[in-house]
Amino acid sequence: MKNLYTILLIAGVISVVSCKKSFLDLTDPTKKTADKFYHNEQELQQAVSGGYSSLQDHVNSQYIFAEMSSDNSTIQLNPSDRGQTDRVEAFEFWNVTATNVNIADMYNQSYNALYNINYALSKIDGVPAVAEAKKNQYKGELEFMRAYYYFNLVRYFGGVVVITEPLATSSDAFKTTRSEESAVYAQIVRDLKDAAAKLPAKSEYGAADAGRASKGTALGLLGKVYLTMKNYPEAETSLRQVLPLGYALLGDYTSVFDPNHKNSIESLFEVQYQGGNNLGEWSNFIYVFAPRDSEGAVTGFPTSRPQGWNIPTNSIMNEFEPGDQRKDVSFKPGYTNSAGTFVPIPFVNKYNHPHTIVGRTDDNWPVLRYSDILLMLAEAINEQGGPGGAYQYINQVRARAGLSALSGLSQESFRTAIRHERRMELAFENDRWFDLKRSLTNAQLLTLLNAHGQQEKLHPTVDRSGVQFSPSDYQFDGYEALFPIPDRQIFLDKNLTQNPGY
Structure with missing residues (x-):
């Protein structure tokens, strides 16, 4: 794992300049350097690992969109400094606009990472003296990352711009159009199927490569994609393929998040961080x-x-x-x-562990765990005909939590049980917003969130120090299930359209 962190640090330098620019302001200031790169396997590995480095930037802010937009989390506001009112607070209150800086940053970071992924993919075959199996591994890793970004983008924004080749010139970025959701999902499925075919199993990696995407990573995410698409037979098929790959639940829930158990037998994929040094790879979630x-x-x-x-x-x-x-x-x-x-x-408290340097924690961020696979499999089975064959999977998760087994539920009651179990098991891991949108109709989502908002207005979780709610706070109208396309992107590219309501 130490070698992977070193590669992440080196590779991050390769992509960091372009990752700071707006997607539609895209130029490639590293292109001259990149054209002289990709000479050998070491340089190829560094470029691929640069994709992992970008994932750190991506997950650092995901709680804003995937937790604070849901009923899971709120804020402790600072009455003397309301500078975050239209940046972070807006997500809790569903007051997000197309000018929101966090939306723009997430959108730009995603597409800049995708640009680098596409560029690296285009170079792999031309690197000499690299075994075909190794080239396939690198392609699979990049395809998984590309699918992960697009999966988040399509769930946040609906149809988005799909680009799978390097842009020849910056002017090409001004000619993009949004693809239909179905086309975005089709691309995600293609990438994940290809990645699953190319990637080795987790057990085939050496210790220095701990944390890299594997066959189980791709299959697990593919199952989640199919579940989101409501293609339950394919979801079940993909998720069942994960079961024989050697994953298992850790004996106790505490260990799952302990930095001493990183990339454990329960982990299909987690974003890597390393604290306690000056390498620049630390996390700071608890802060x-x-x-x-x-x-x-x-x-x-x-x-x-x-x-x-x-x-x-x-x-x-x-x-x-x-x-x-x-x-x-x-x-x-x-x-x-x-x-x-x-x-x-x-x-x-999940990311609260002892560390040696202030602000530099050693906690990884979990993206896909075996318990998630079990719960998704139970959901896919239930949706196809009831919970008969699904209990064995949800009850494994409940047993680890010290809870009694479920039985005798109707299909609808089992749906409620799955939502509950996922909320408890995956609390504060950036799943709740997506789970609600996937499992509820828009009308049901509207009812649930507005009821939650009314409860927060009546009995705030955290004292607001006399600051009153505004009339628009906690007013969910339904269209907010999709975020707005950043206004700057629409200004720069006249082909782009805005989501309804914004």
């Missing part, structure tokens, strides 16, 4: 999620100034069943300050 003014009470470093984002809501905290061992791992109900007073502001 983002811990309550403001908690200083060292949560992080362990008195000089720290946490941000208070992604605060667990009353809704999710109250949904844990008695005895659910995941509860204490997922969140803490508050902290004890330096004066010995308990402060009842909850915080996400």
Whole structure:
């Protein structure tokens, strides 16, 4: 794993310049350098690993879109500084507009990463003296990453621009159009099928390559894609192919997130970070999620100034069943300050582990776990004819959590049970928004979110220090299920269209 981190650091330098630019301002300032690159396998490996480095930038902000837009998390606002009102708070209150900076950053980062992925894919076959099997592995890794980006984009925005070849000139970026959702999904499926055929199993990688995408990674994500498409037979087929690949649940839920168990037998894919050094590969999730003014009470470093984002809501905290061992791992109900007073502001606890340098944690971010595979398989089976053959999969997850087995449910009751189980098992792993959109109709989503919003207005999870809600806060009208295309992209490319409602 140490070698992979070193490659990530080197490869990140290759792509970092272009990754800071707007997609539709695209030029390739590294092209002259890149054309002289790709001479041997080491350089090819560095370029592929640059894609992994970009994933760090991608997942760092995903909680804003995939958790705070749902009923899972809220904010601890700062009454003296409301500068984030139209940036982060907007997602919790469904007040996002096309000028939102976080939307633009996520959109641009995704397409700049895709540009680099496409460029690397176009160069692989031309690299001499590399075994065909190794070239296939690199292609599979890049195809998985491309599919992952497009899967997030299509779920956030609906139909999006699909590009699978390097752009010849910057002017080509001004001639793009949005593809239909079906076409985007078709491209995702092609990439994941090809990646699954080319990638080795996780067990075939050496220790230095821990964390790379594998056959199970591609098949697991393909199952999630099919489930989102409501193609339940294909979802079941893909997910069943993961079962014999050697994955299993860890014995206790706490270990899943412990940095000492990175890339464990339960992990199909996680974004790699490394703290405790100056390599620039560290994470800092707990510093983002811990309550403001908690200083060292949560992080362990008195000089720290946490941000208070992604605060667990009353809704999710109250949904844990008695005895659910995941509860204490997922969140803490508050902290004890330096004066010995308990402060009842909850915080996400999954990414809270001892570290040696302030602000530089060692926590990886989980993207796909074996428990997710089991729950998706149970869902796919239930949707095809009821829960008869699905209990064995959901009950494995519940048993690990210390809960009793389910039985005797109707198909609709099992749907509710799956949503509940996924919410508890995958809490604060950036799945809730997508799960709600996949499993509910738009009308059901509207009802659920507005009811949640009314409860937050009546009984806020975190005291608002006298700041009143605005009339538009927590008003979900349905069209917000898709985010707006950033206004700058539409200004620059007249072929692009905006999503309804924005």
